[in-house]
Amino acid sequence: MTEIIVVTSGKGGVGKTTTSASLACGLARTGKRVAVIDFDIGLRNLDLIMGCERRVVYDFVNVINGDCTLKQALIKDKRIDTLFVLAASQTRDKDALTAEGVRKVLDELIADGFDFILCDSPAGIEKGAHLAMYYADRAVVVVNPEVSSVRDSDRILGLLASKTERAEKGGTKVREHLLLTRYSPTRVAAGEMLSIADVKDILGLDVIGVIPESPQVLSASNAGTPVIMMDESDAAAAYGDAVARLLGDESLPMRFIDEPKKGFFARVFGG
């Protein structure tokens, strides 16, 4: 059984691609066959985050148009044998993606026996975002603890409940999960940032992962290594936990959500 998971958010810059890359790696590391597809037509970026930008020969739109086979376009990850990337096209043609075309590619991946297909959605609520979520079984909504991101996430949840194949055909709902990124326990403790409970409360949805704000995320993207592969990084461990929860381990406690303990000096003088 193949599971199609969309990684979406509405707002840009919250960490969709970072999350797609890390979840894909994390799932593939467990031996599952994973394909991760960049739906951001015109603004290809997943390849850079995955570190395979120089190996892109054919892209998603080429496959849809029949310019090449799916096998030719899938880029096999150099770190994990069971992980494949399908790059976005850089065409400016907004109609390059069609529902039928997307369906065709997904069907071929399903027939090929992939366990997971991750759809990395573009920002916004236009065609690319719509098609990225349309055939999803599950959705990971990436949200920053910040007003505009939370509001946009709620918009996206509305779309997941109405503009997906599952919603239109009246089948079982798309399973939705929240994933908080750029979380700062220190700022939450100071009352400067929305807490996990606040976001949960406003959006009425459970949280599948909380990724702490971390300098490692930038270093990872600089290097073209999905952050989950960075050893000794809190962000990597937090993504690892999110993957375990995606795979069904619901009892796993959240880590990195409490303010780090301060020493005596810091407690007296603040910091």
Added chain:
Amino acid sequence: MGLLDFFRTTSPSANLAKERLRIIVQQERGSRGAPDYLPTLRRELLEVIRKYVNVDSEAVQVNYEREEGQEVLELSVALPVKAR
């Protein structure tokens, strides 16, 4: 909290964010699936009302609800407090 925090005057803003979000998200959920003409209706109502009373742009609220096959359009107009 350290000694230096004691002298900081900025008040925590997360609660403010939460309250604002709660209101706007609830309002937007309410209008989901509502007819597209609602924003225009609200704008035009505001124009008409402003011919008579000088009200704020947030004084006119249009809410749409659907319950048990019945559609309800709720309009509320908050008139300004009279200056003495």
